[in-house]
Amino acid sequence: MPQKNFDEIRELDLFSKLKDESFSKLMRGAYFKQFPPQIELIDEGDSADFLHILTSGAVELFSRWENRETTLATVFPISTFILAATMTDLAYLMSARTLEKSQIILIPSEDVRAVFSEDRDFANAIVLELARCYRGVVRTTKNLKLRSASERLANHLLVLHKRMDRRNSLTLPYEKRRLASYLGMTAENLSRTFTLLAENGVEVHGKEVVISDLGKLEAFARPTSLIDG
Amino acid sequence: MPQKNFDEIRELDLFSKLKDESFSKLMRGAYFKQFPPQIELIDEGDSADFLHILTSGAVELFSRWENRETTLATVFPISTFILAATMTDLAYLMSARTLEKSQIILIPSEDVRAVFSEDRDFANAIVLELARCYRGVVRTTKNLKLRSASERLANHLLVLHKRMDRRNSLTLPYEKRRLASYLGMTAENLSRTFTLLAENGVEVHGKEVVISDLGKLEAFARPTSLIDG
DNA sequence: CAAACTAATTGATAAACATCAATTACAGTT
C-alpha cells in the first residue's frame, strides 16, 4: 500500500488529530483498491461493512426506486462517504458508483467503531463530520422544498462560483444530466433553465459557464447562508 | 424542577446509559420551561445555545425562505431536537414553534459538549442519535426526489398505520395543512390527493383515516424500507 | 348558542415540470 496515500488521508479532518496508534489500527485492516469508471461500489440495502475514502477520481451517490433514479451527491477527493451507516452498523441508504477511474480506501466498519470508542479525538472528529453531513442534507431538503428548479440552478451556480475562488468563469465538474438529477429536474428542463438564466447574467458554452453579471444572478437566486452555506 | 420529568428523560436513548454524575452535570444548568401554543422557540440563524428536549406538547420544525415556508418535521414527546447545531456550535438551520402548550427542557450546549468529551457512553449515544437523524433526512430527500405527491401521501399513511399498531383506523396527529407542507405539497393538492386515494383503499373523514383495503394501498404506495424505514 | 375566525374543500385556471421524439453536438475509437 503506497505511503503517499496514507499521508494524504492523514490530513483529513477526520484523522488529523488522531493518535498514531489509532491511525495504524485503522490502516492495518484497510484495503486499498483501484476501480475503473462506472463501477457500482455500493448497492443501497447492503450492510455497511466498510467506511470508504476516495483518494482520487470521483464517485456518485445515488438512489433508485421503482425504475427511477436520483443523484444525491457527487464525492470528490479527498473525502469519506457513508459514515453514518458505518457507525450505526445499518444498511446503506445510498448506492455509489465510480464516475471515473478511482482509488478508494476501505476501512472495516468494526475498526472504525473500535477506534471511535478508544480515541476521544477520533470520537470528536466523527461527531463533527456526522453533524456536518446532517446539516448538509437539511440544506438540501430546504432547497428542494422552498425553491423552484430555476432557483436551485441559479444558487448552485453561485455555490460553484464561490468554490472556484469567485472567478467569473467556471467549468461544470460533472455531466449536465447528473447536475439535473442532483438538482431534482430532468436534463431537458435543465437545458431550458440555462437558456432562461441567459437573461439573468449567465452564459453557457458546453461545460463552460460564464457569470457575466453576478449582480443579476444574485438578484435572481437570492442566496442565503441557511441553505447555501 | 419536578423530579417526574427528570425520570422521564433519563429513559431517553441519549441519556439511558449515562453515568449519574454526567446526568446531573447536564441537569444542573438546565432550564425547565412551559410554553403556550404557537410560540416561536427558535429562529433559524440563531446560535445554538441550548439542546432542546420536548417532554410534553408538540413542536414543529420548519424553515422559511423568501416568504415561503415549509414544515421539516413535527416533534412529539419525548424527543430532543436540534442536536447537530448544538454539537457543532453553529447556527440553527431550522426554526421551531410550539403547536400546543409544551414543556421543554433546555440544556446549555456547552454542557452537552463538555459531557460528550468526558463520558464515553454519552459520546456513543450522541453519535448514534446524530446518525439516526442524518439517515432520517436522507430518507426524506429520497422520498421528495423519487416519488410524486400522491405516492408520498400513500406511503406516509402506511408509516402512520404501522406506528399505530397496524390498526386500520387512525387519527392524523396534525392539521392537514401541516401534513401537506411536510409532504411538500399545498393543502389544496393534499385534499385532492386524498380523494384520489379513495380508489386505493383509503377513506377520510376529517382527521380520521380508515385504511379499508391495505393491499390496494400498499400496491399503490410500493413502500420500501430504504425510504420508509 | 351565535359570532367570528380558521381550516378544509372544491372548482377554474395557470404555471411548472416531465415526457416523447427528433435532431445536433460531442467524445472516443479505428
Added chain:
DNA sequence: AACTGTAATTGATGTTTATCAATTAGTTTG
C-alpha cells in the same frame, strides 16, 4: 478523418402541481 455511441438540445405535447377565488366545515370565543 469517418464511424459510433452517448450527451445535450429543441420542439411539441401532456401531466402534475400551484394559485386564486369561493364555499363549506369545524373551532374558538364572547
